[in-house]
Amino acid sequence: MSTATTSSSATRVGVPATTSSRATKVLGWLTLAGFAVLVALAFAWVPEDTRITEQGDVVGQFDAVRLMFVHVPSAILAYTGFGLTFLASLAYLRWRTDWWDMMAHSSAEIGVVFGVLTLVTGSIWGRPTWQTWWEWGDVRQVTALVMVLVFIGYLAVRRIPAEAAVKARRSAVIALVGAVNIVIVNRSVDWWENRTLHQQSTLFARKIRDETLFTLSFSFAVGMVLFAWLLLHRFRTAYLESQIEELEVQEALEERRAEADGADHGREQP
Amino acid sequence: MGTAVFRDAWLIAGKDLRVEMRSRVGLNQIVPFAVTVLVLFAFALDTDQEALRTYAPGLFWVTVLLAALLAIGRSFAVDLADGASDRLLLSGIDPIAVFGGKALAVAVQLVVLEVLLGAGVVLLFDVTVHRYGLLVCAGLAAAAGVATAGTLYGALVAGLGVSETLLPVLLLPVVAPVLIGATRAFQDAFGVAGAEGWAWLGLLAGFAAIYGVFGALSYGALLEEA
Amino acid sequence: MGTAVFRDAWLIAGKDLRVEMRSRVGLNQIVPFAVTVLVLFAFALDTDQEALRTYAPGLFWVTVLLAALLAIGRSFAVDLADGASDRLLLSGIDPIAVFGGKALAVAVQLVVLEVLLGAGVVLLFDVTVHRYGLLVCAGLAAAAGVATAGTLYGALVAGLGVSETLLPVLLLPVVAPVLIGATRAFQDAFGVAGAEGWAWLGLLAGFAAIYGVFGALSYGALLEEA
Amino acid sequence: MTLLGRFPALTGVDLDISPGETVLLKGPNGAGKTTLLRLCAGLCSLASGQGWVLGHDLSEERRMVRRRVALLGHRTGLYDDLTVAENVGFWAQAAGASHQDVDEALERLSLAGRLADTRVGRLSAGQRRRASIASLVVRRPELWLLDEPHAGLDQQSRDTVDSLVRGAAAAGATVVLATHELERIAVLEPRVVSVVGGMVRSGGGDSEGDAPTDGDRRVS
Amino acid sequence: MTLLGRFPALTGVDLDISPGETVLLKGPNGAGKTTLLRLCAGLCSLASGQGWVLGHDLSEERRMVRRRVALLGHRTGLYDDLTVAENVGFWAQAAGASHQDVDEALERLSLAGRLADTRVGRLSAGQRRRASIASLVVRRPELWLLDEPHAGLDQQSRDTVDSLVRGAAAAGATVVLATHELERIAVLEPRVVSVVGGMVRSGGGDSEGDAPTDGDRRVS
Numbered sequence A: 001m002s003t004a005t006t007s008s009s010a011t012r013v014g015v016p017a018t019t020s021s022r023a024t025k026v027l028g029w030l031t032l033a034g035f036a037v038l039v040a041l042a043f044a045w046v047p048e049d050t051r052i053t054e055q056g057d058v059v060g061q062f063d064a065v066r067l068m069f070v071h072v073p074s075a076i077l078a079y080t081g082f083g084l085t086f087l088a089s090l091a092y093l094r095w096r097t098d099w100w101d102m103m104a105h106s107s108a109e110i111g112v113v114f115g116v117l118t119l120v121t122g123s124i125w126g127r128p129t130w131q132t133w134w135e136w137g138d139v140r141q142v143t144a145l146v147m148v149l150v151f152i153g154y155l156a157v158r159r160i161p162a163e164a165a166v167k168a169r170r171s172a173v174i175a176l177v178g179a180v181n182i183v184i185v186n187r188s189v190d191w192w193e194n195r196t197l198h199q200q201s202t203l204f205a206r207k208i209r210d211e212t213l214f215t216l217s218f219s220f221a222v223g224m225v226l227f228a229w230l231l232l233h234r235f236r237t238a239y240l241e242s243q244i245e246e247l248e249v250q251e252a253l254e255e256r257r258a259e260a261d262g263a264d265h266g267r268e269q270p
Numbered sequence B, C: 001m002g003t004a005v006f007r008d009a010w011l012i013a014g015k016d017l018r019v020e021m022r023s024r025v026g027l028n029q030i031v032p033f034a035v036t037v038l039v040l041f042a043f044a045l046d047t048d049q050e051a052l053r054t055y056a057p058g059l060f061w062v063t064v065l066l067a068a069l070l071a072i073g074r075s076f077a078v079d080l081a082d083g084a085s086d087r088l089l090l091s092g093i094d095p096i097a098v099f100g101g102k103a104l105a106v107a108v109q110l111v112v113l114e115v116l117l118g119a120g121v122v123l124l125f126d127v128t129v130h131r132y133g134l135l136v137c138a139g140l141a142a143a144a145g146v147a148t149a150g151t152l153y154g155a156l157v158a159g160l161g162v163s164e165t166l167l168p169v170l171l172l173p174v175v176a177p178v179l180i181g182a183t184r185a186f187q188d189a190f191g192v193a194g195a196e197g198w199a200w201l202g203l204l205a206g207f208a209a210i211y212g213v214f215g216a217l218s219y220g221a222l223l224e225e226a
Numbered sequence D, E: 001m002t003l004l005g006r007f008p009a010l011t012g013v014d015l016d017i018s019p020g021e022t023v024l025l026k027g028p029n030g031a032g033k034t035t036l037l038r039l040c041a042g043l044c045s046l047a048s049g050q051g052w053v054l055g056h057d058l059s060e061e062r063r064m065v066r067r068r069v070a071l072l073g074h075r076t077g078l079y080d081d082l083t084v085a086e087n088v089g090f091w092a093q094a095a096g097a098s099h100q101d102v103d104e105a106l107e108r109l110s111l112a113g114r115l116a117d118t119r120v121g122r123l124s125a126g127q128r129r130r131a132s133i134a135s136l137v138v139r140r141p142e143l144w145l146l147d148e149p150h151a152g153l154d155q156q157s158r159d160t161v162d163s164l165v166r167g168a169a170a171a172g173a174t175v176v177l178a179t180h181e182l183e184r185i186a187v188l189e190p191r192v193v194s195v196v197g198g199m200v201r202s203g204g205g206d207s208e209g210d211a212p213t214d215g216d217r218r219v220s
């Protein structure tokens, strides 16, 4: 993580050079433990997906169904990240504090990571089940891709070396528009029922087995802990970065003041 | 404020269009660019006449979007070139008027482009128009949608130093609904697929309305530099 | 003159690439732009998976060309922004070196783009690669062709005030052979059509060679402004 | 403090400008004169500290400031493809000025006749700068912010600028002006303020400048 | 005659510059000073008439002229995204100069230290202009063409430019310089040439300028 690169300059000036704290350690271990349990549940407890048709053929997704426990929580976490970005951007536009700006930035980055993970796991899953890595006819896949692209664009704006306030304000507006995608992606399967291979809301319609449902719910819980853990770290990284920036500004300020004094004493002003 | 906003929007639109008329970028370059892109598509699709006819609406709109990127980029580049954008900020003109004026100028250019390019598509791709009303309405609504969203995003990236390349990245995903809606509406109008043209037109109009309102409201905040 | 030309070409290419690295336009914007265009095509082609697979090579190359326009435009915009182009004229650097250096820098950017975008096409359009050698050679030859022709035309329009829109009009028809050749070569490499890939590769290499030589020879005359 | 990127362009400002006053900013390159002028115009923001211009808080009411000032910056704010008359006319209309104002301004800056119908992109450096000044004159602002107004101008135009500044001051407008050509401006007997390394010091002998007499015209 | 578009920017030129001479071009805005300097640099062409610079025919051998001159124009010729040191370094390498030349030039224009590592896009107007001068100094040209070299510079940098011109002249280089700040340059005792409405007249008392003594240094 970027903590490593920032630590040297941070310690130099006495800011805690780490993004971890007791809370993050607890969250970290919880994530690890939860993940271990999840793997166990997913592979040992949840049966593979098979159904026997009336003709007696065995159909289903077999082992591939276990991808669900990564794919679905990733999607939810991507929503969470972008949703949080939306809220934080609104808050930024209202109160104009760096805190909200950093929150928006941090959660968008995490959102993109999980968005990409959703796309990747979806593709991998699609290979055995739909016989294709990518299906343009599937609205959810496509809208999910658009959503991720919008936020990649958002991050591109954030990376431009421009005045902090300008950048914060402009990216906040982009996030407001971009967050509309969450709704579109979520509702896409229902709006365009006939244009999708993708699962519609199976989860709460109780169309799946109890073991699967439990494991899936468990994976959500693990995902949320993971999200909180990442967000804490990412936010603190952003905070440390801003501190370093602040210190750089202070340093530059001193240099600049020295420039002023030097000119006063040294140089003859006409 | 009422009439002053309209007067100022008109002033801005007039200025933008006049600059475009003088530099003749639109007529001399964006249109040929668009036609060339269409021809490239014909090559890329392996000059399969049947495929071309089927995909004509989609290719038409992709081309319009790409040309729109150029028009929007120029609209802001002209202001930024020598600090006129700063002066607009200092002019006391209501940001809503600036937004409206710039969007109007872009929309006018897009409509002209659509007409010329539409003629090109009809000739090159050998399509026949079945429903003129739908065609015209969809063309206008899509132009309005692209112009409003484009002006909003143009302002978002203006002055960030790398706007000519940043604009496409941000704008294209956002106007994807326009692309889809307009393509479907045109498919219906051309009779190449039985899409529900008027329903898609509704989408286009809604898009333009939403971005018009959102753009007008947020433009002030955007322009409030630094 | 021998080594001096190479040294100077290297100097120019290094400068151009360094400016690009600093502004990060390539990585942060042109690549996402290209990916977005690919997605747009998918929409435009009505999300017909079979058609997409067939047309993947063509769409890939159309996208590369559009992204190349941005890269070339920027390469010259950077020089023109504050009169560095005049100073290049006065520097005494052999025009051949300027041409070579700028073309090299563009080619490097294009190759990076092709690699990233190629990965995108393979994944998104679900194609499989049959002949890697052909793919790599065609990619390199096409990049060289687009870069040489692009640099020549970039210089042609540079400083005419409206280059960002003029360049596409002039360049796209010229590089149509690259589009066709590279598309066919890729179709062969992807196994979607039985084109004679290596023959088309010959076309690409020939194109690059011709424009390389022609560009190098005529660049001096082009630069000799006014 | 005003940051440009991460650079503290202005570090400490203690300036107090009474209405109708003519203030001369002097200081070496990079001192922060341009930034200070942009700050006064409401185009830069204060990262810390506070300031008022024409009675408006620079942190809160920048929009109010903006419409009352005219800023002649390093860039001219003109459209290359429009003629001088069109450019000046556009900015005049934007400010609600009349056609007659436009003609007067063009006359004043010796831009009437052939030059008025020349595209700005084809002007020489000095002519262009004059056109920029003309497009500001039509605004009749309350606060003039002039960044090196003489740069690139010939002798006659320099005199025009001087008389313009004198006229504005006589009409009660406030003028803040940054220049390296101090001699030139001496005849106007301005209050001299020096900017060095981002620090602004009221100098030039009138020490009463240090005691803010009029709270709402203070920039800090 | 030199046309810019369809505008005859230079209509009649009769100028004769001996090597090592310092020539001051003066004249109102739009007279054609910039165009004349660009013509001497080989960046404009002669529609009619003929001219020689440093022994080269301006109609035929502009390429030969170009590599022997350094032109400081209204634009700076620098890359915004590169630092001052990188910019000066690039132009130095292009001219075959050494690292040491770069350091010297930066030192000379007070650009060493923090400023050397600042991107040019972030400089103030005067700093930028100084960087531009530094990138020309490394070339050690035979003919200096300076278009308003003092514009935007502070007092110290103006002195630097003056000493630079003096140094170049002393080293045998030719200097042609256009400026509106005539007083500034008076100490250098240049030959004054006035340009008005595209006509160039050798003035300033030395009437021998009218009789071309040295055919191959004539610009017409």
Ligand code: HEM
Binding pocket: A068, A071, A072, A075, A076, A118, A119, A120, A121, A122, A123, A125, A126, A127, A129, A130, A140, A141, A142, A144, A145, A185, A186, A187, A198, A199, A200, A201, A202, A203, A204
């Ligand atoms: C790249 C391809 C894919 C993408 C981008 C994608 C995207 C998504 C997204 C965004 C969600 C969250 C939906 C919501 O609740 O709003 C989701 C849920 C889900 N996906 Fe995918 N998916 C892909 C492929 C697949 C495949 C191949 C399968 C299995 C055959 C699959 C099965 C599911 C299931 C079962 C859910 C939970 C459904 C629900 O209850 O809403 N997905 N997917």
Ligand SMILES: Nc1ncnc2c1ncn2[C@@H]1O[C@H](COP(=O)(O)OP(=O)(O)OP(=O)(O)O)[C@@H](O)[C@H]1O
Binding pocket: D004, D005, D006, D007, D008, D009, D027, D028, D029, D030, D031, D032, D033, D034, D035, D036, E121, E122, E123, E124, E125, E126, E127, E152, E154
């Ligand atoms: N965009 C920017 N980013 C970072 N620093 C900047 C930027 N613009 C200017 N600076 C720095 O801010 C300082 C003040 O610049 P400013 O333009 O206000 O100076 P100035 O007094 O007007 O100088 P000059 O007389 O050269 O015009 C300079 O040191 C400059 O390097």
Ligand SMILES: Nc1ncnc2c1ncn2[C@@H]1O[C@H](COP(=O)(O)OP(=O)(O)OP(=O)(O)O)[C@@H](O)[C@H]1O
Binding pocket: D121, D122, D123, D124, D125, D126, D127, D152, E004, E005, E006, E007, E008, E009, E027, E028, E029, E030, E031, E032, E033, E034, E035, E036
């Ligand atoms: N691109 C152009 N097209 C047409 N006319 C031009 C162009 N550039 C300059 N001119 C005209 O040529 C004339 C000479 O311009 P030039 O820039 O040489 O003047 P100058 O003496 O340098 O003036 P200044 O002191 O203002 O810099 C001016 O009248 C100007 O209007």
Ligand SMILES: [Mg+2]
Binding pocket: D033, D034, D035, D147, E124, E125, E126
């Ligand atoms: Mg300044």
Ligand SMILES: [Mg+2]
Binding pocket: D124, D125, D126, E033, E034, E035, E147
């Ligand atoms: Mg000039």
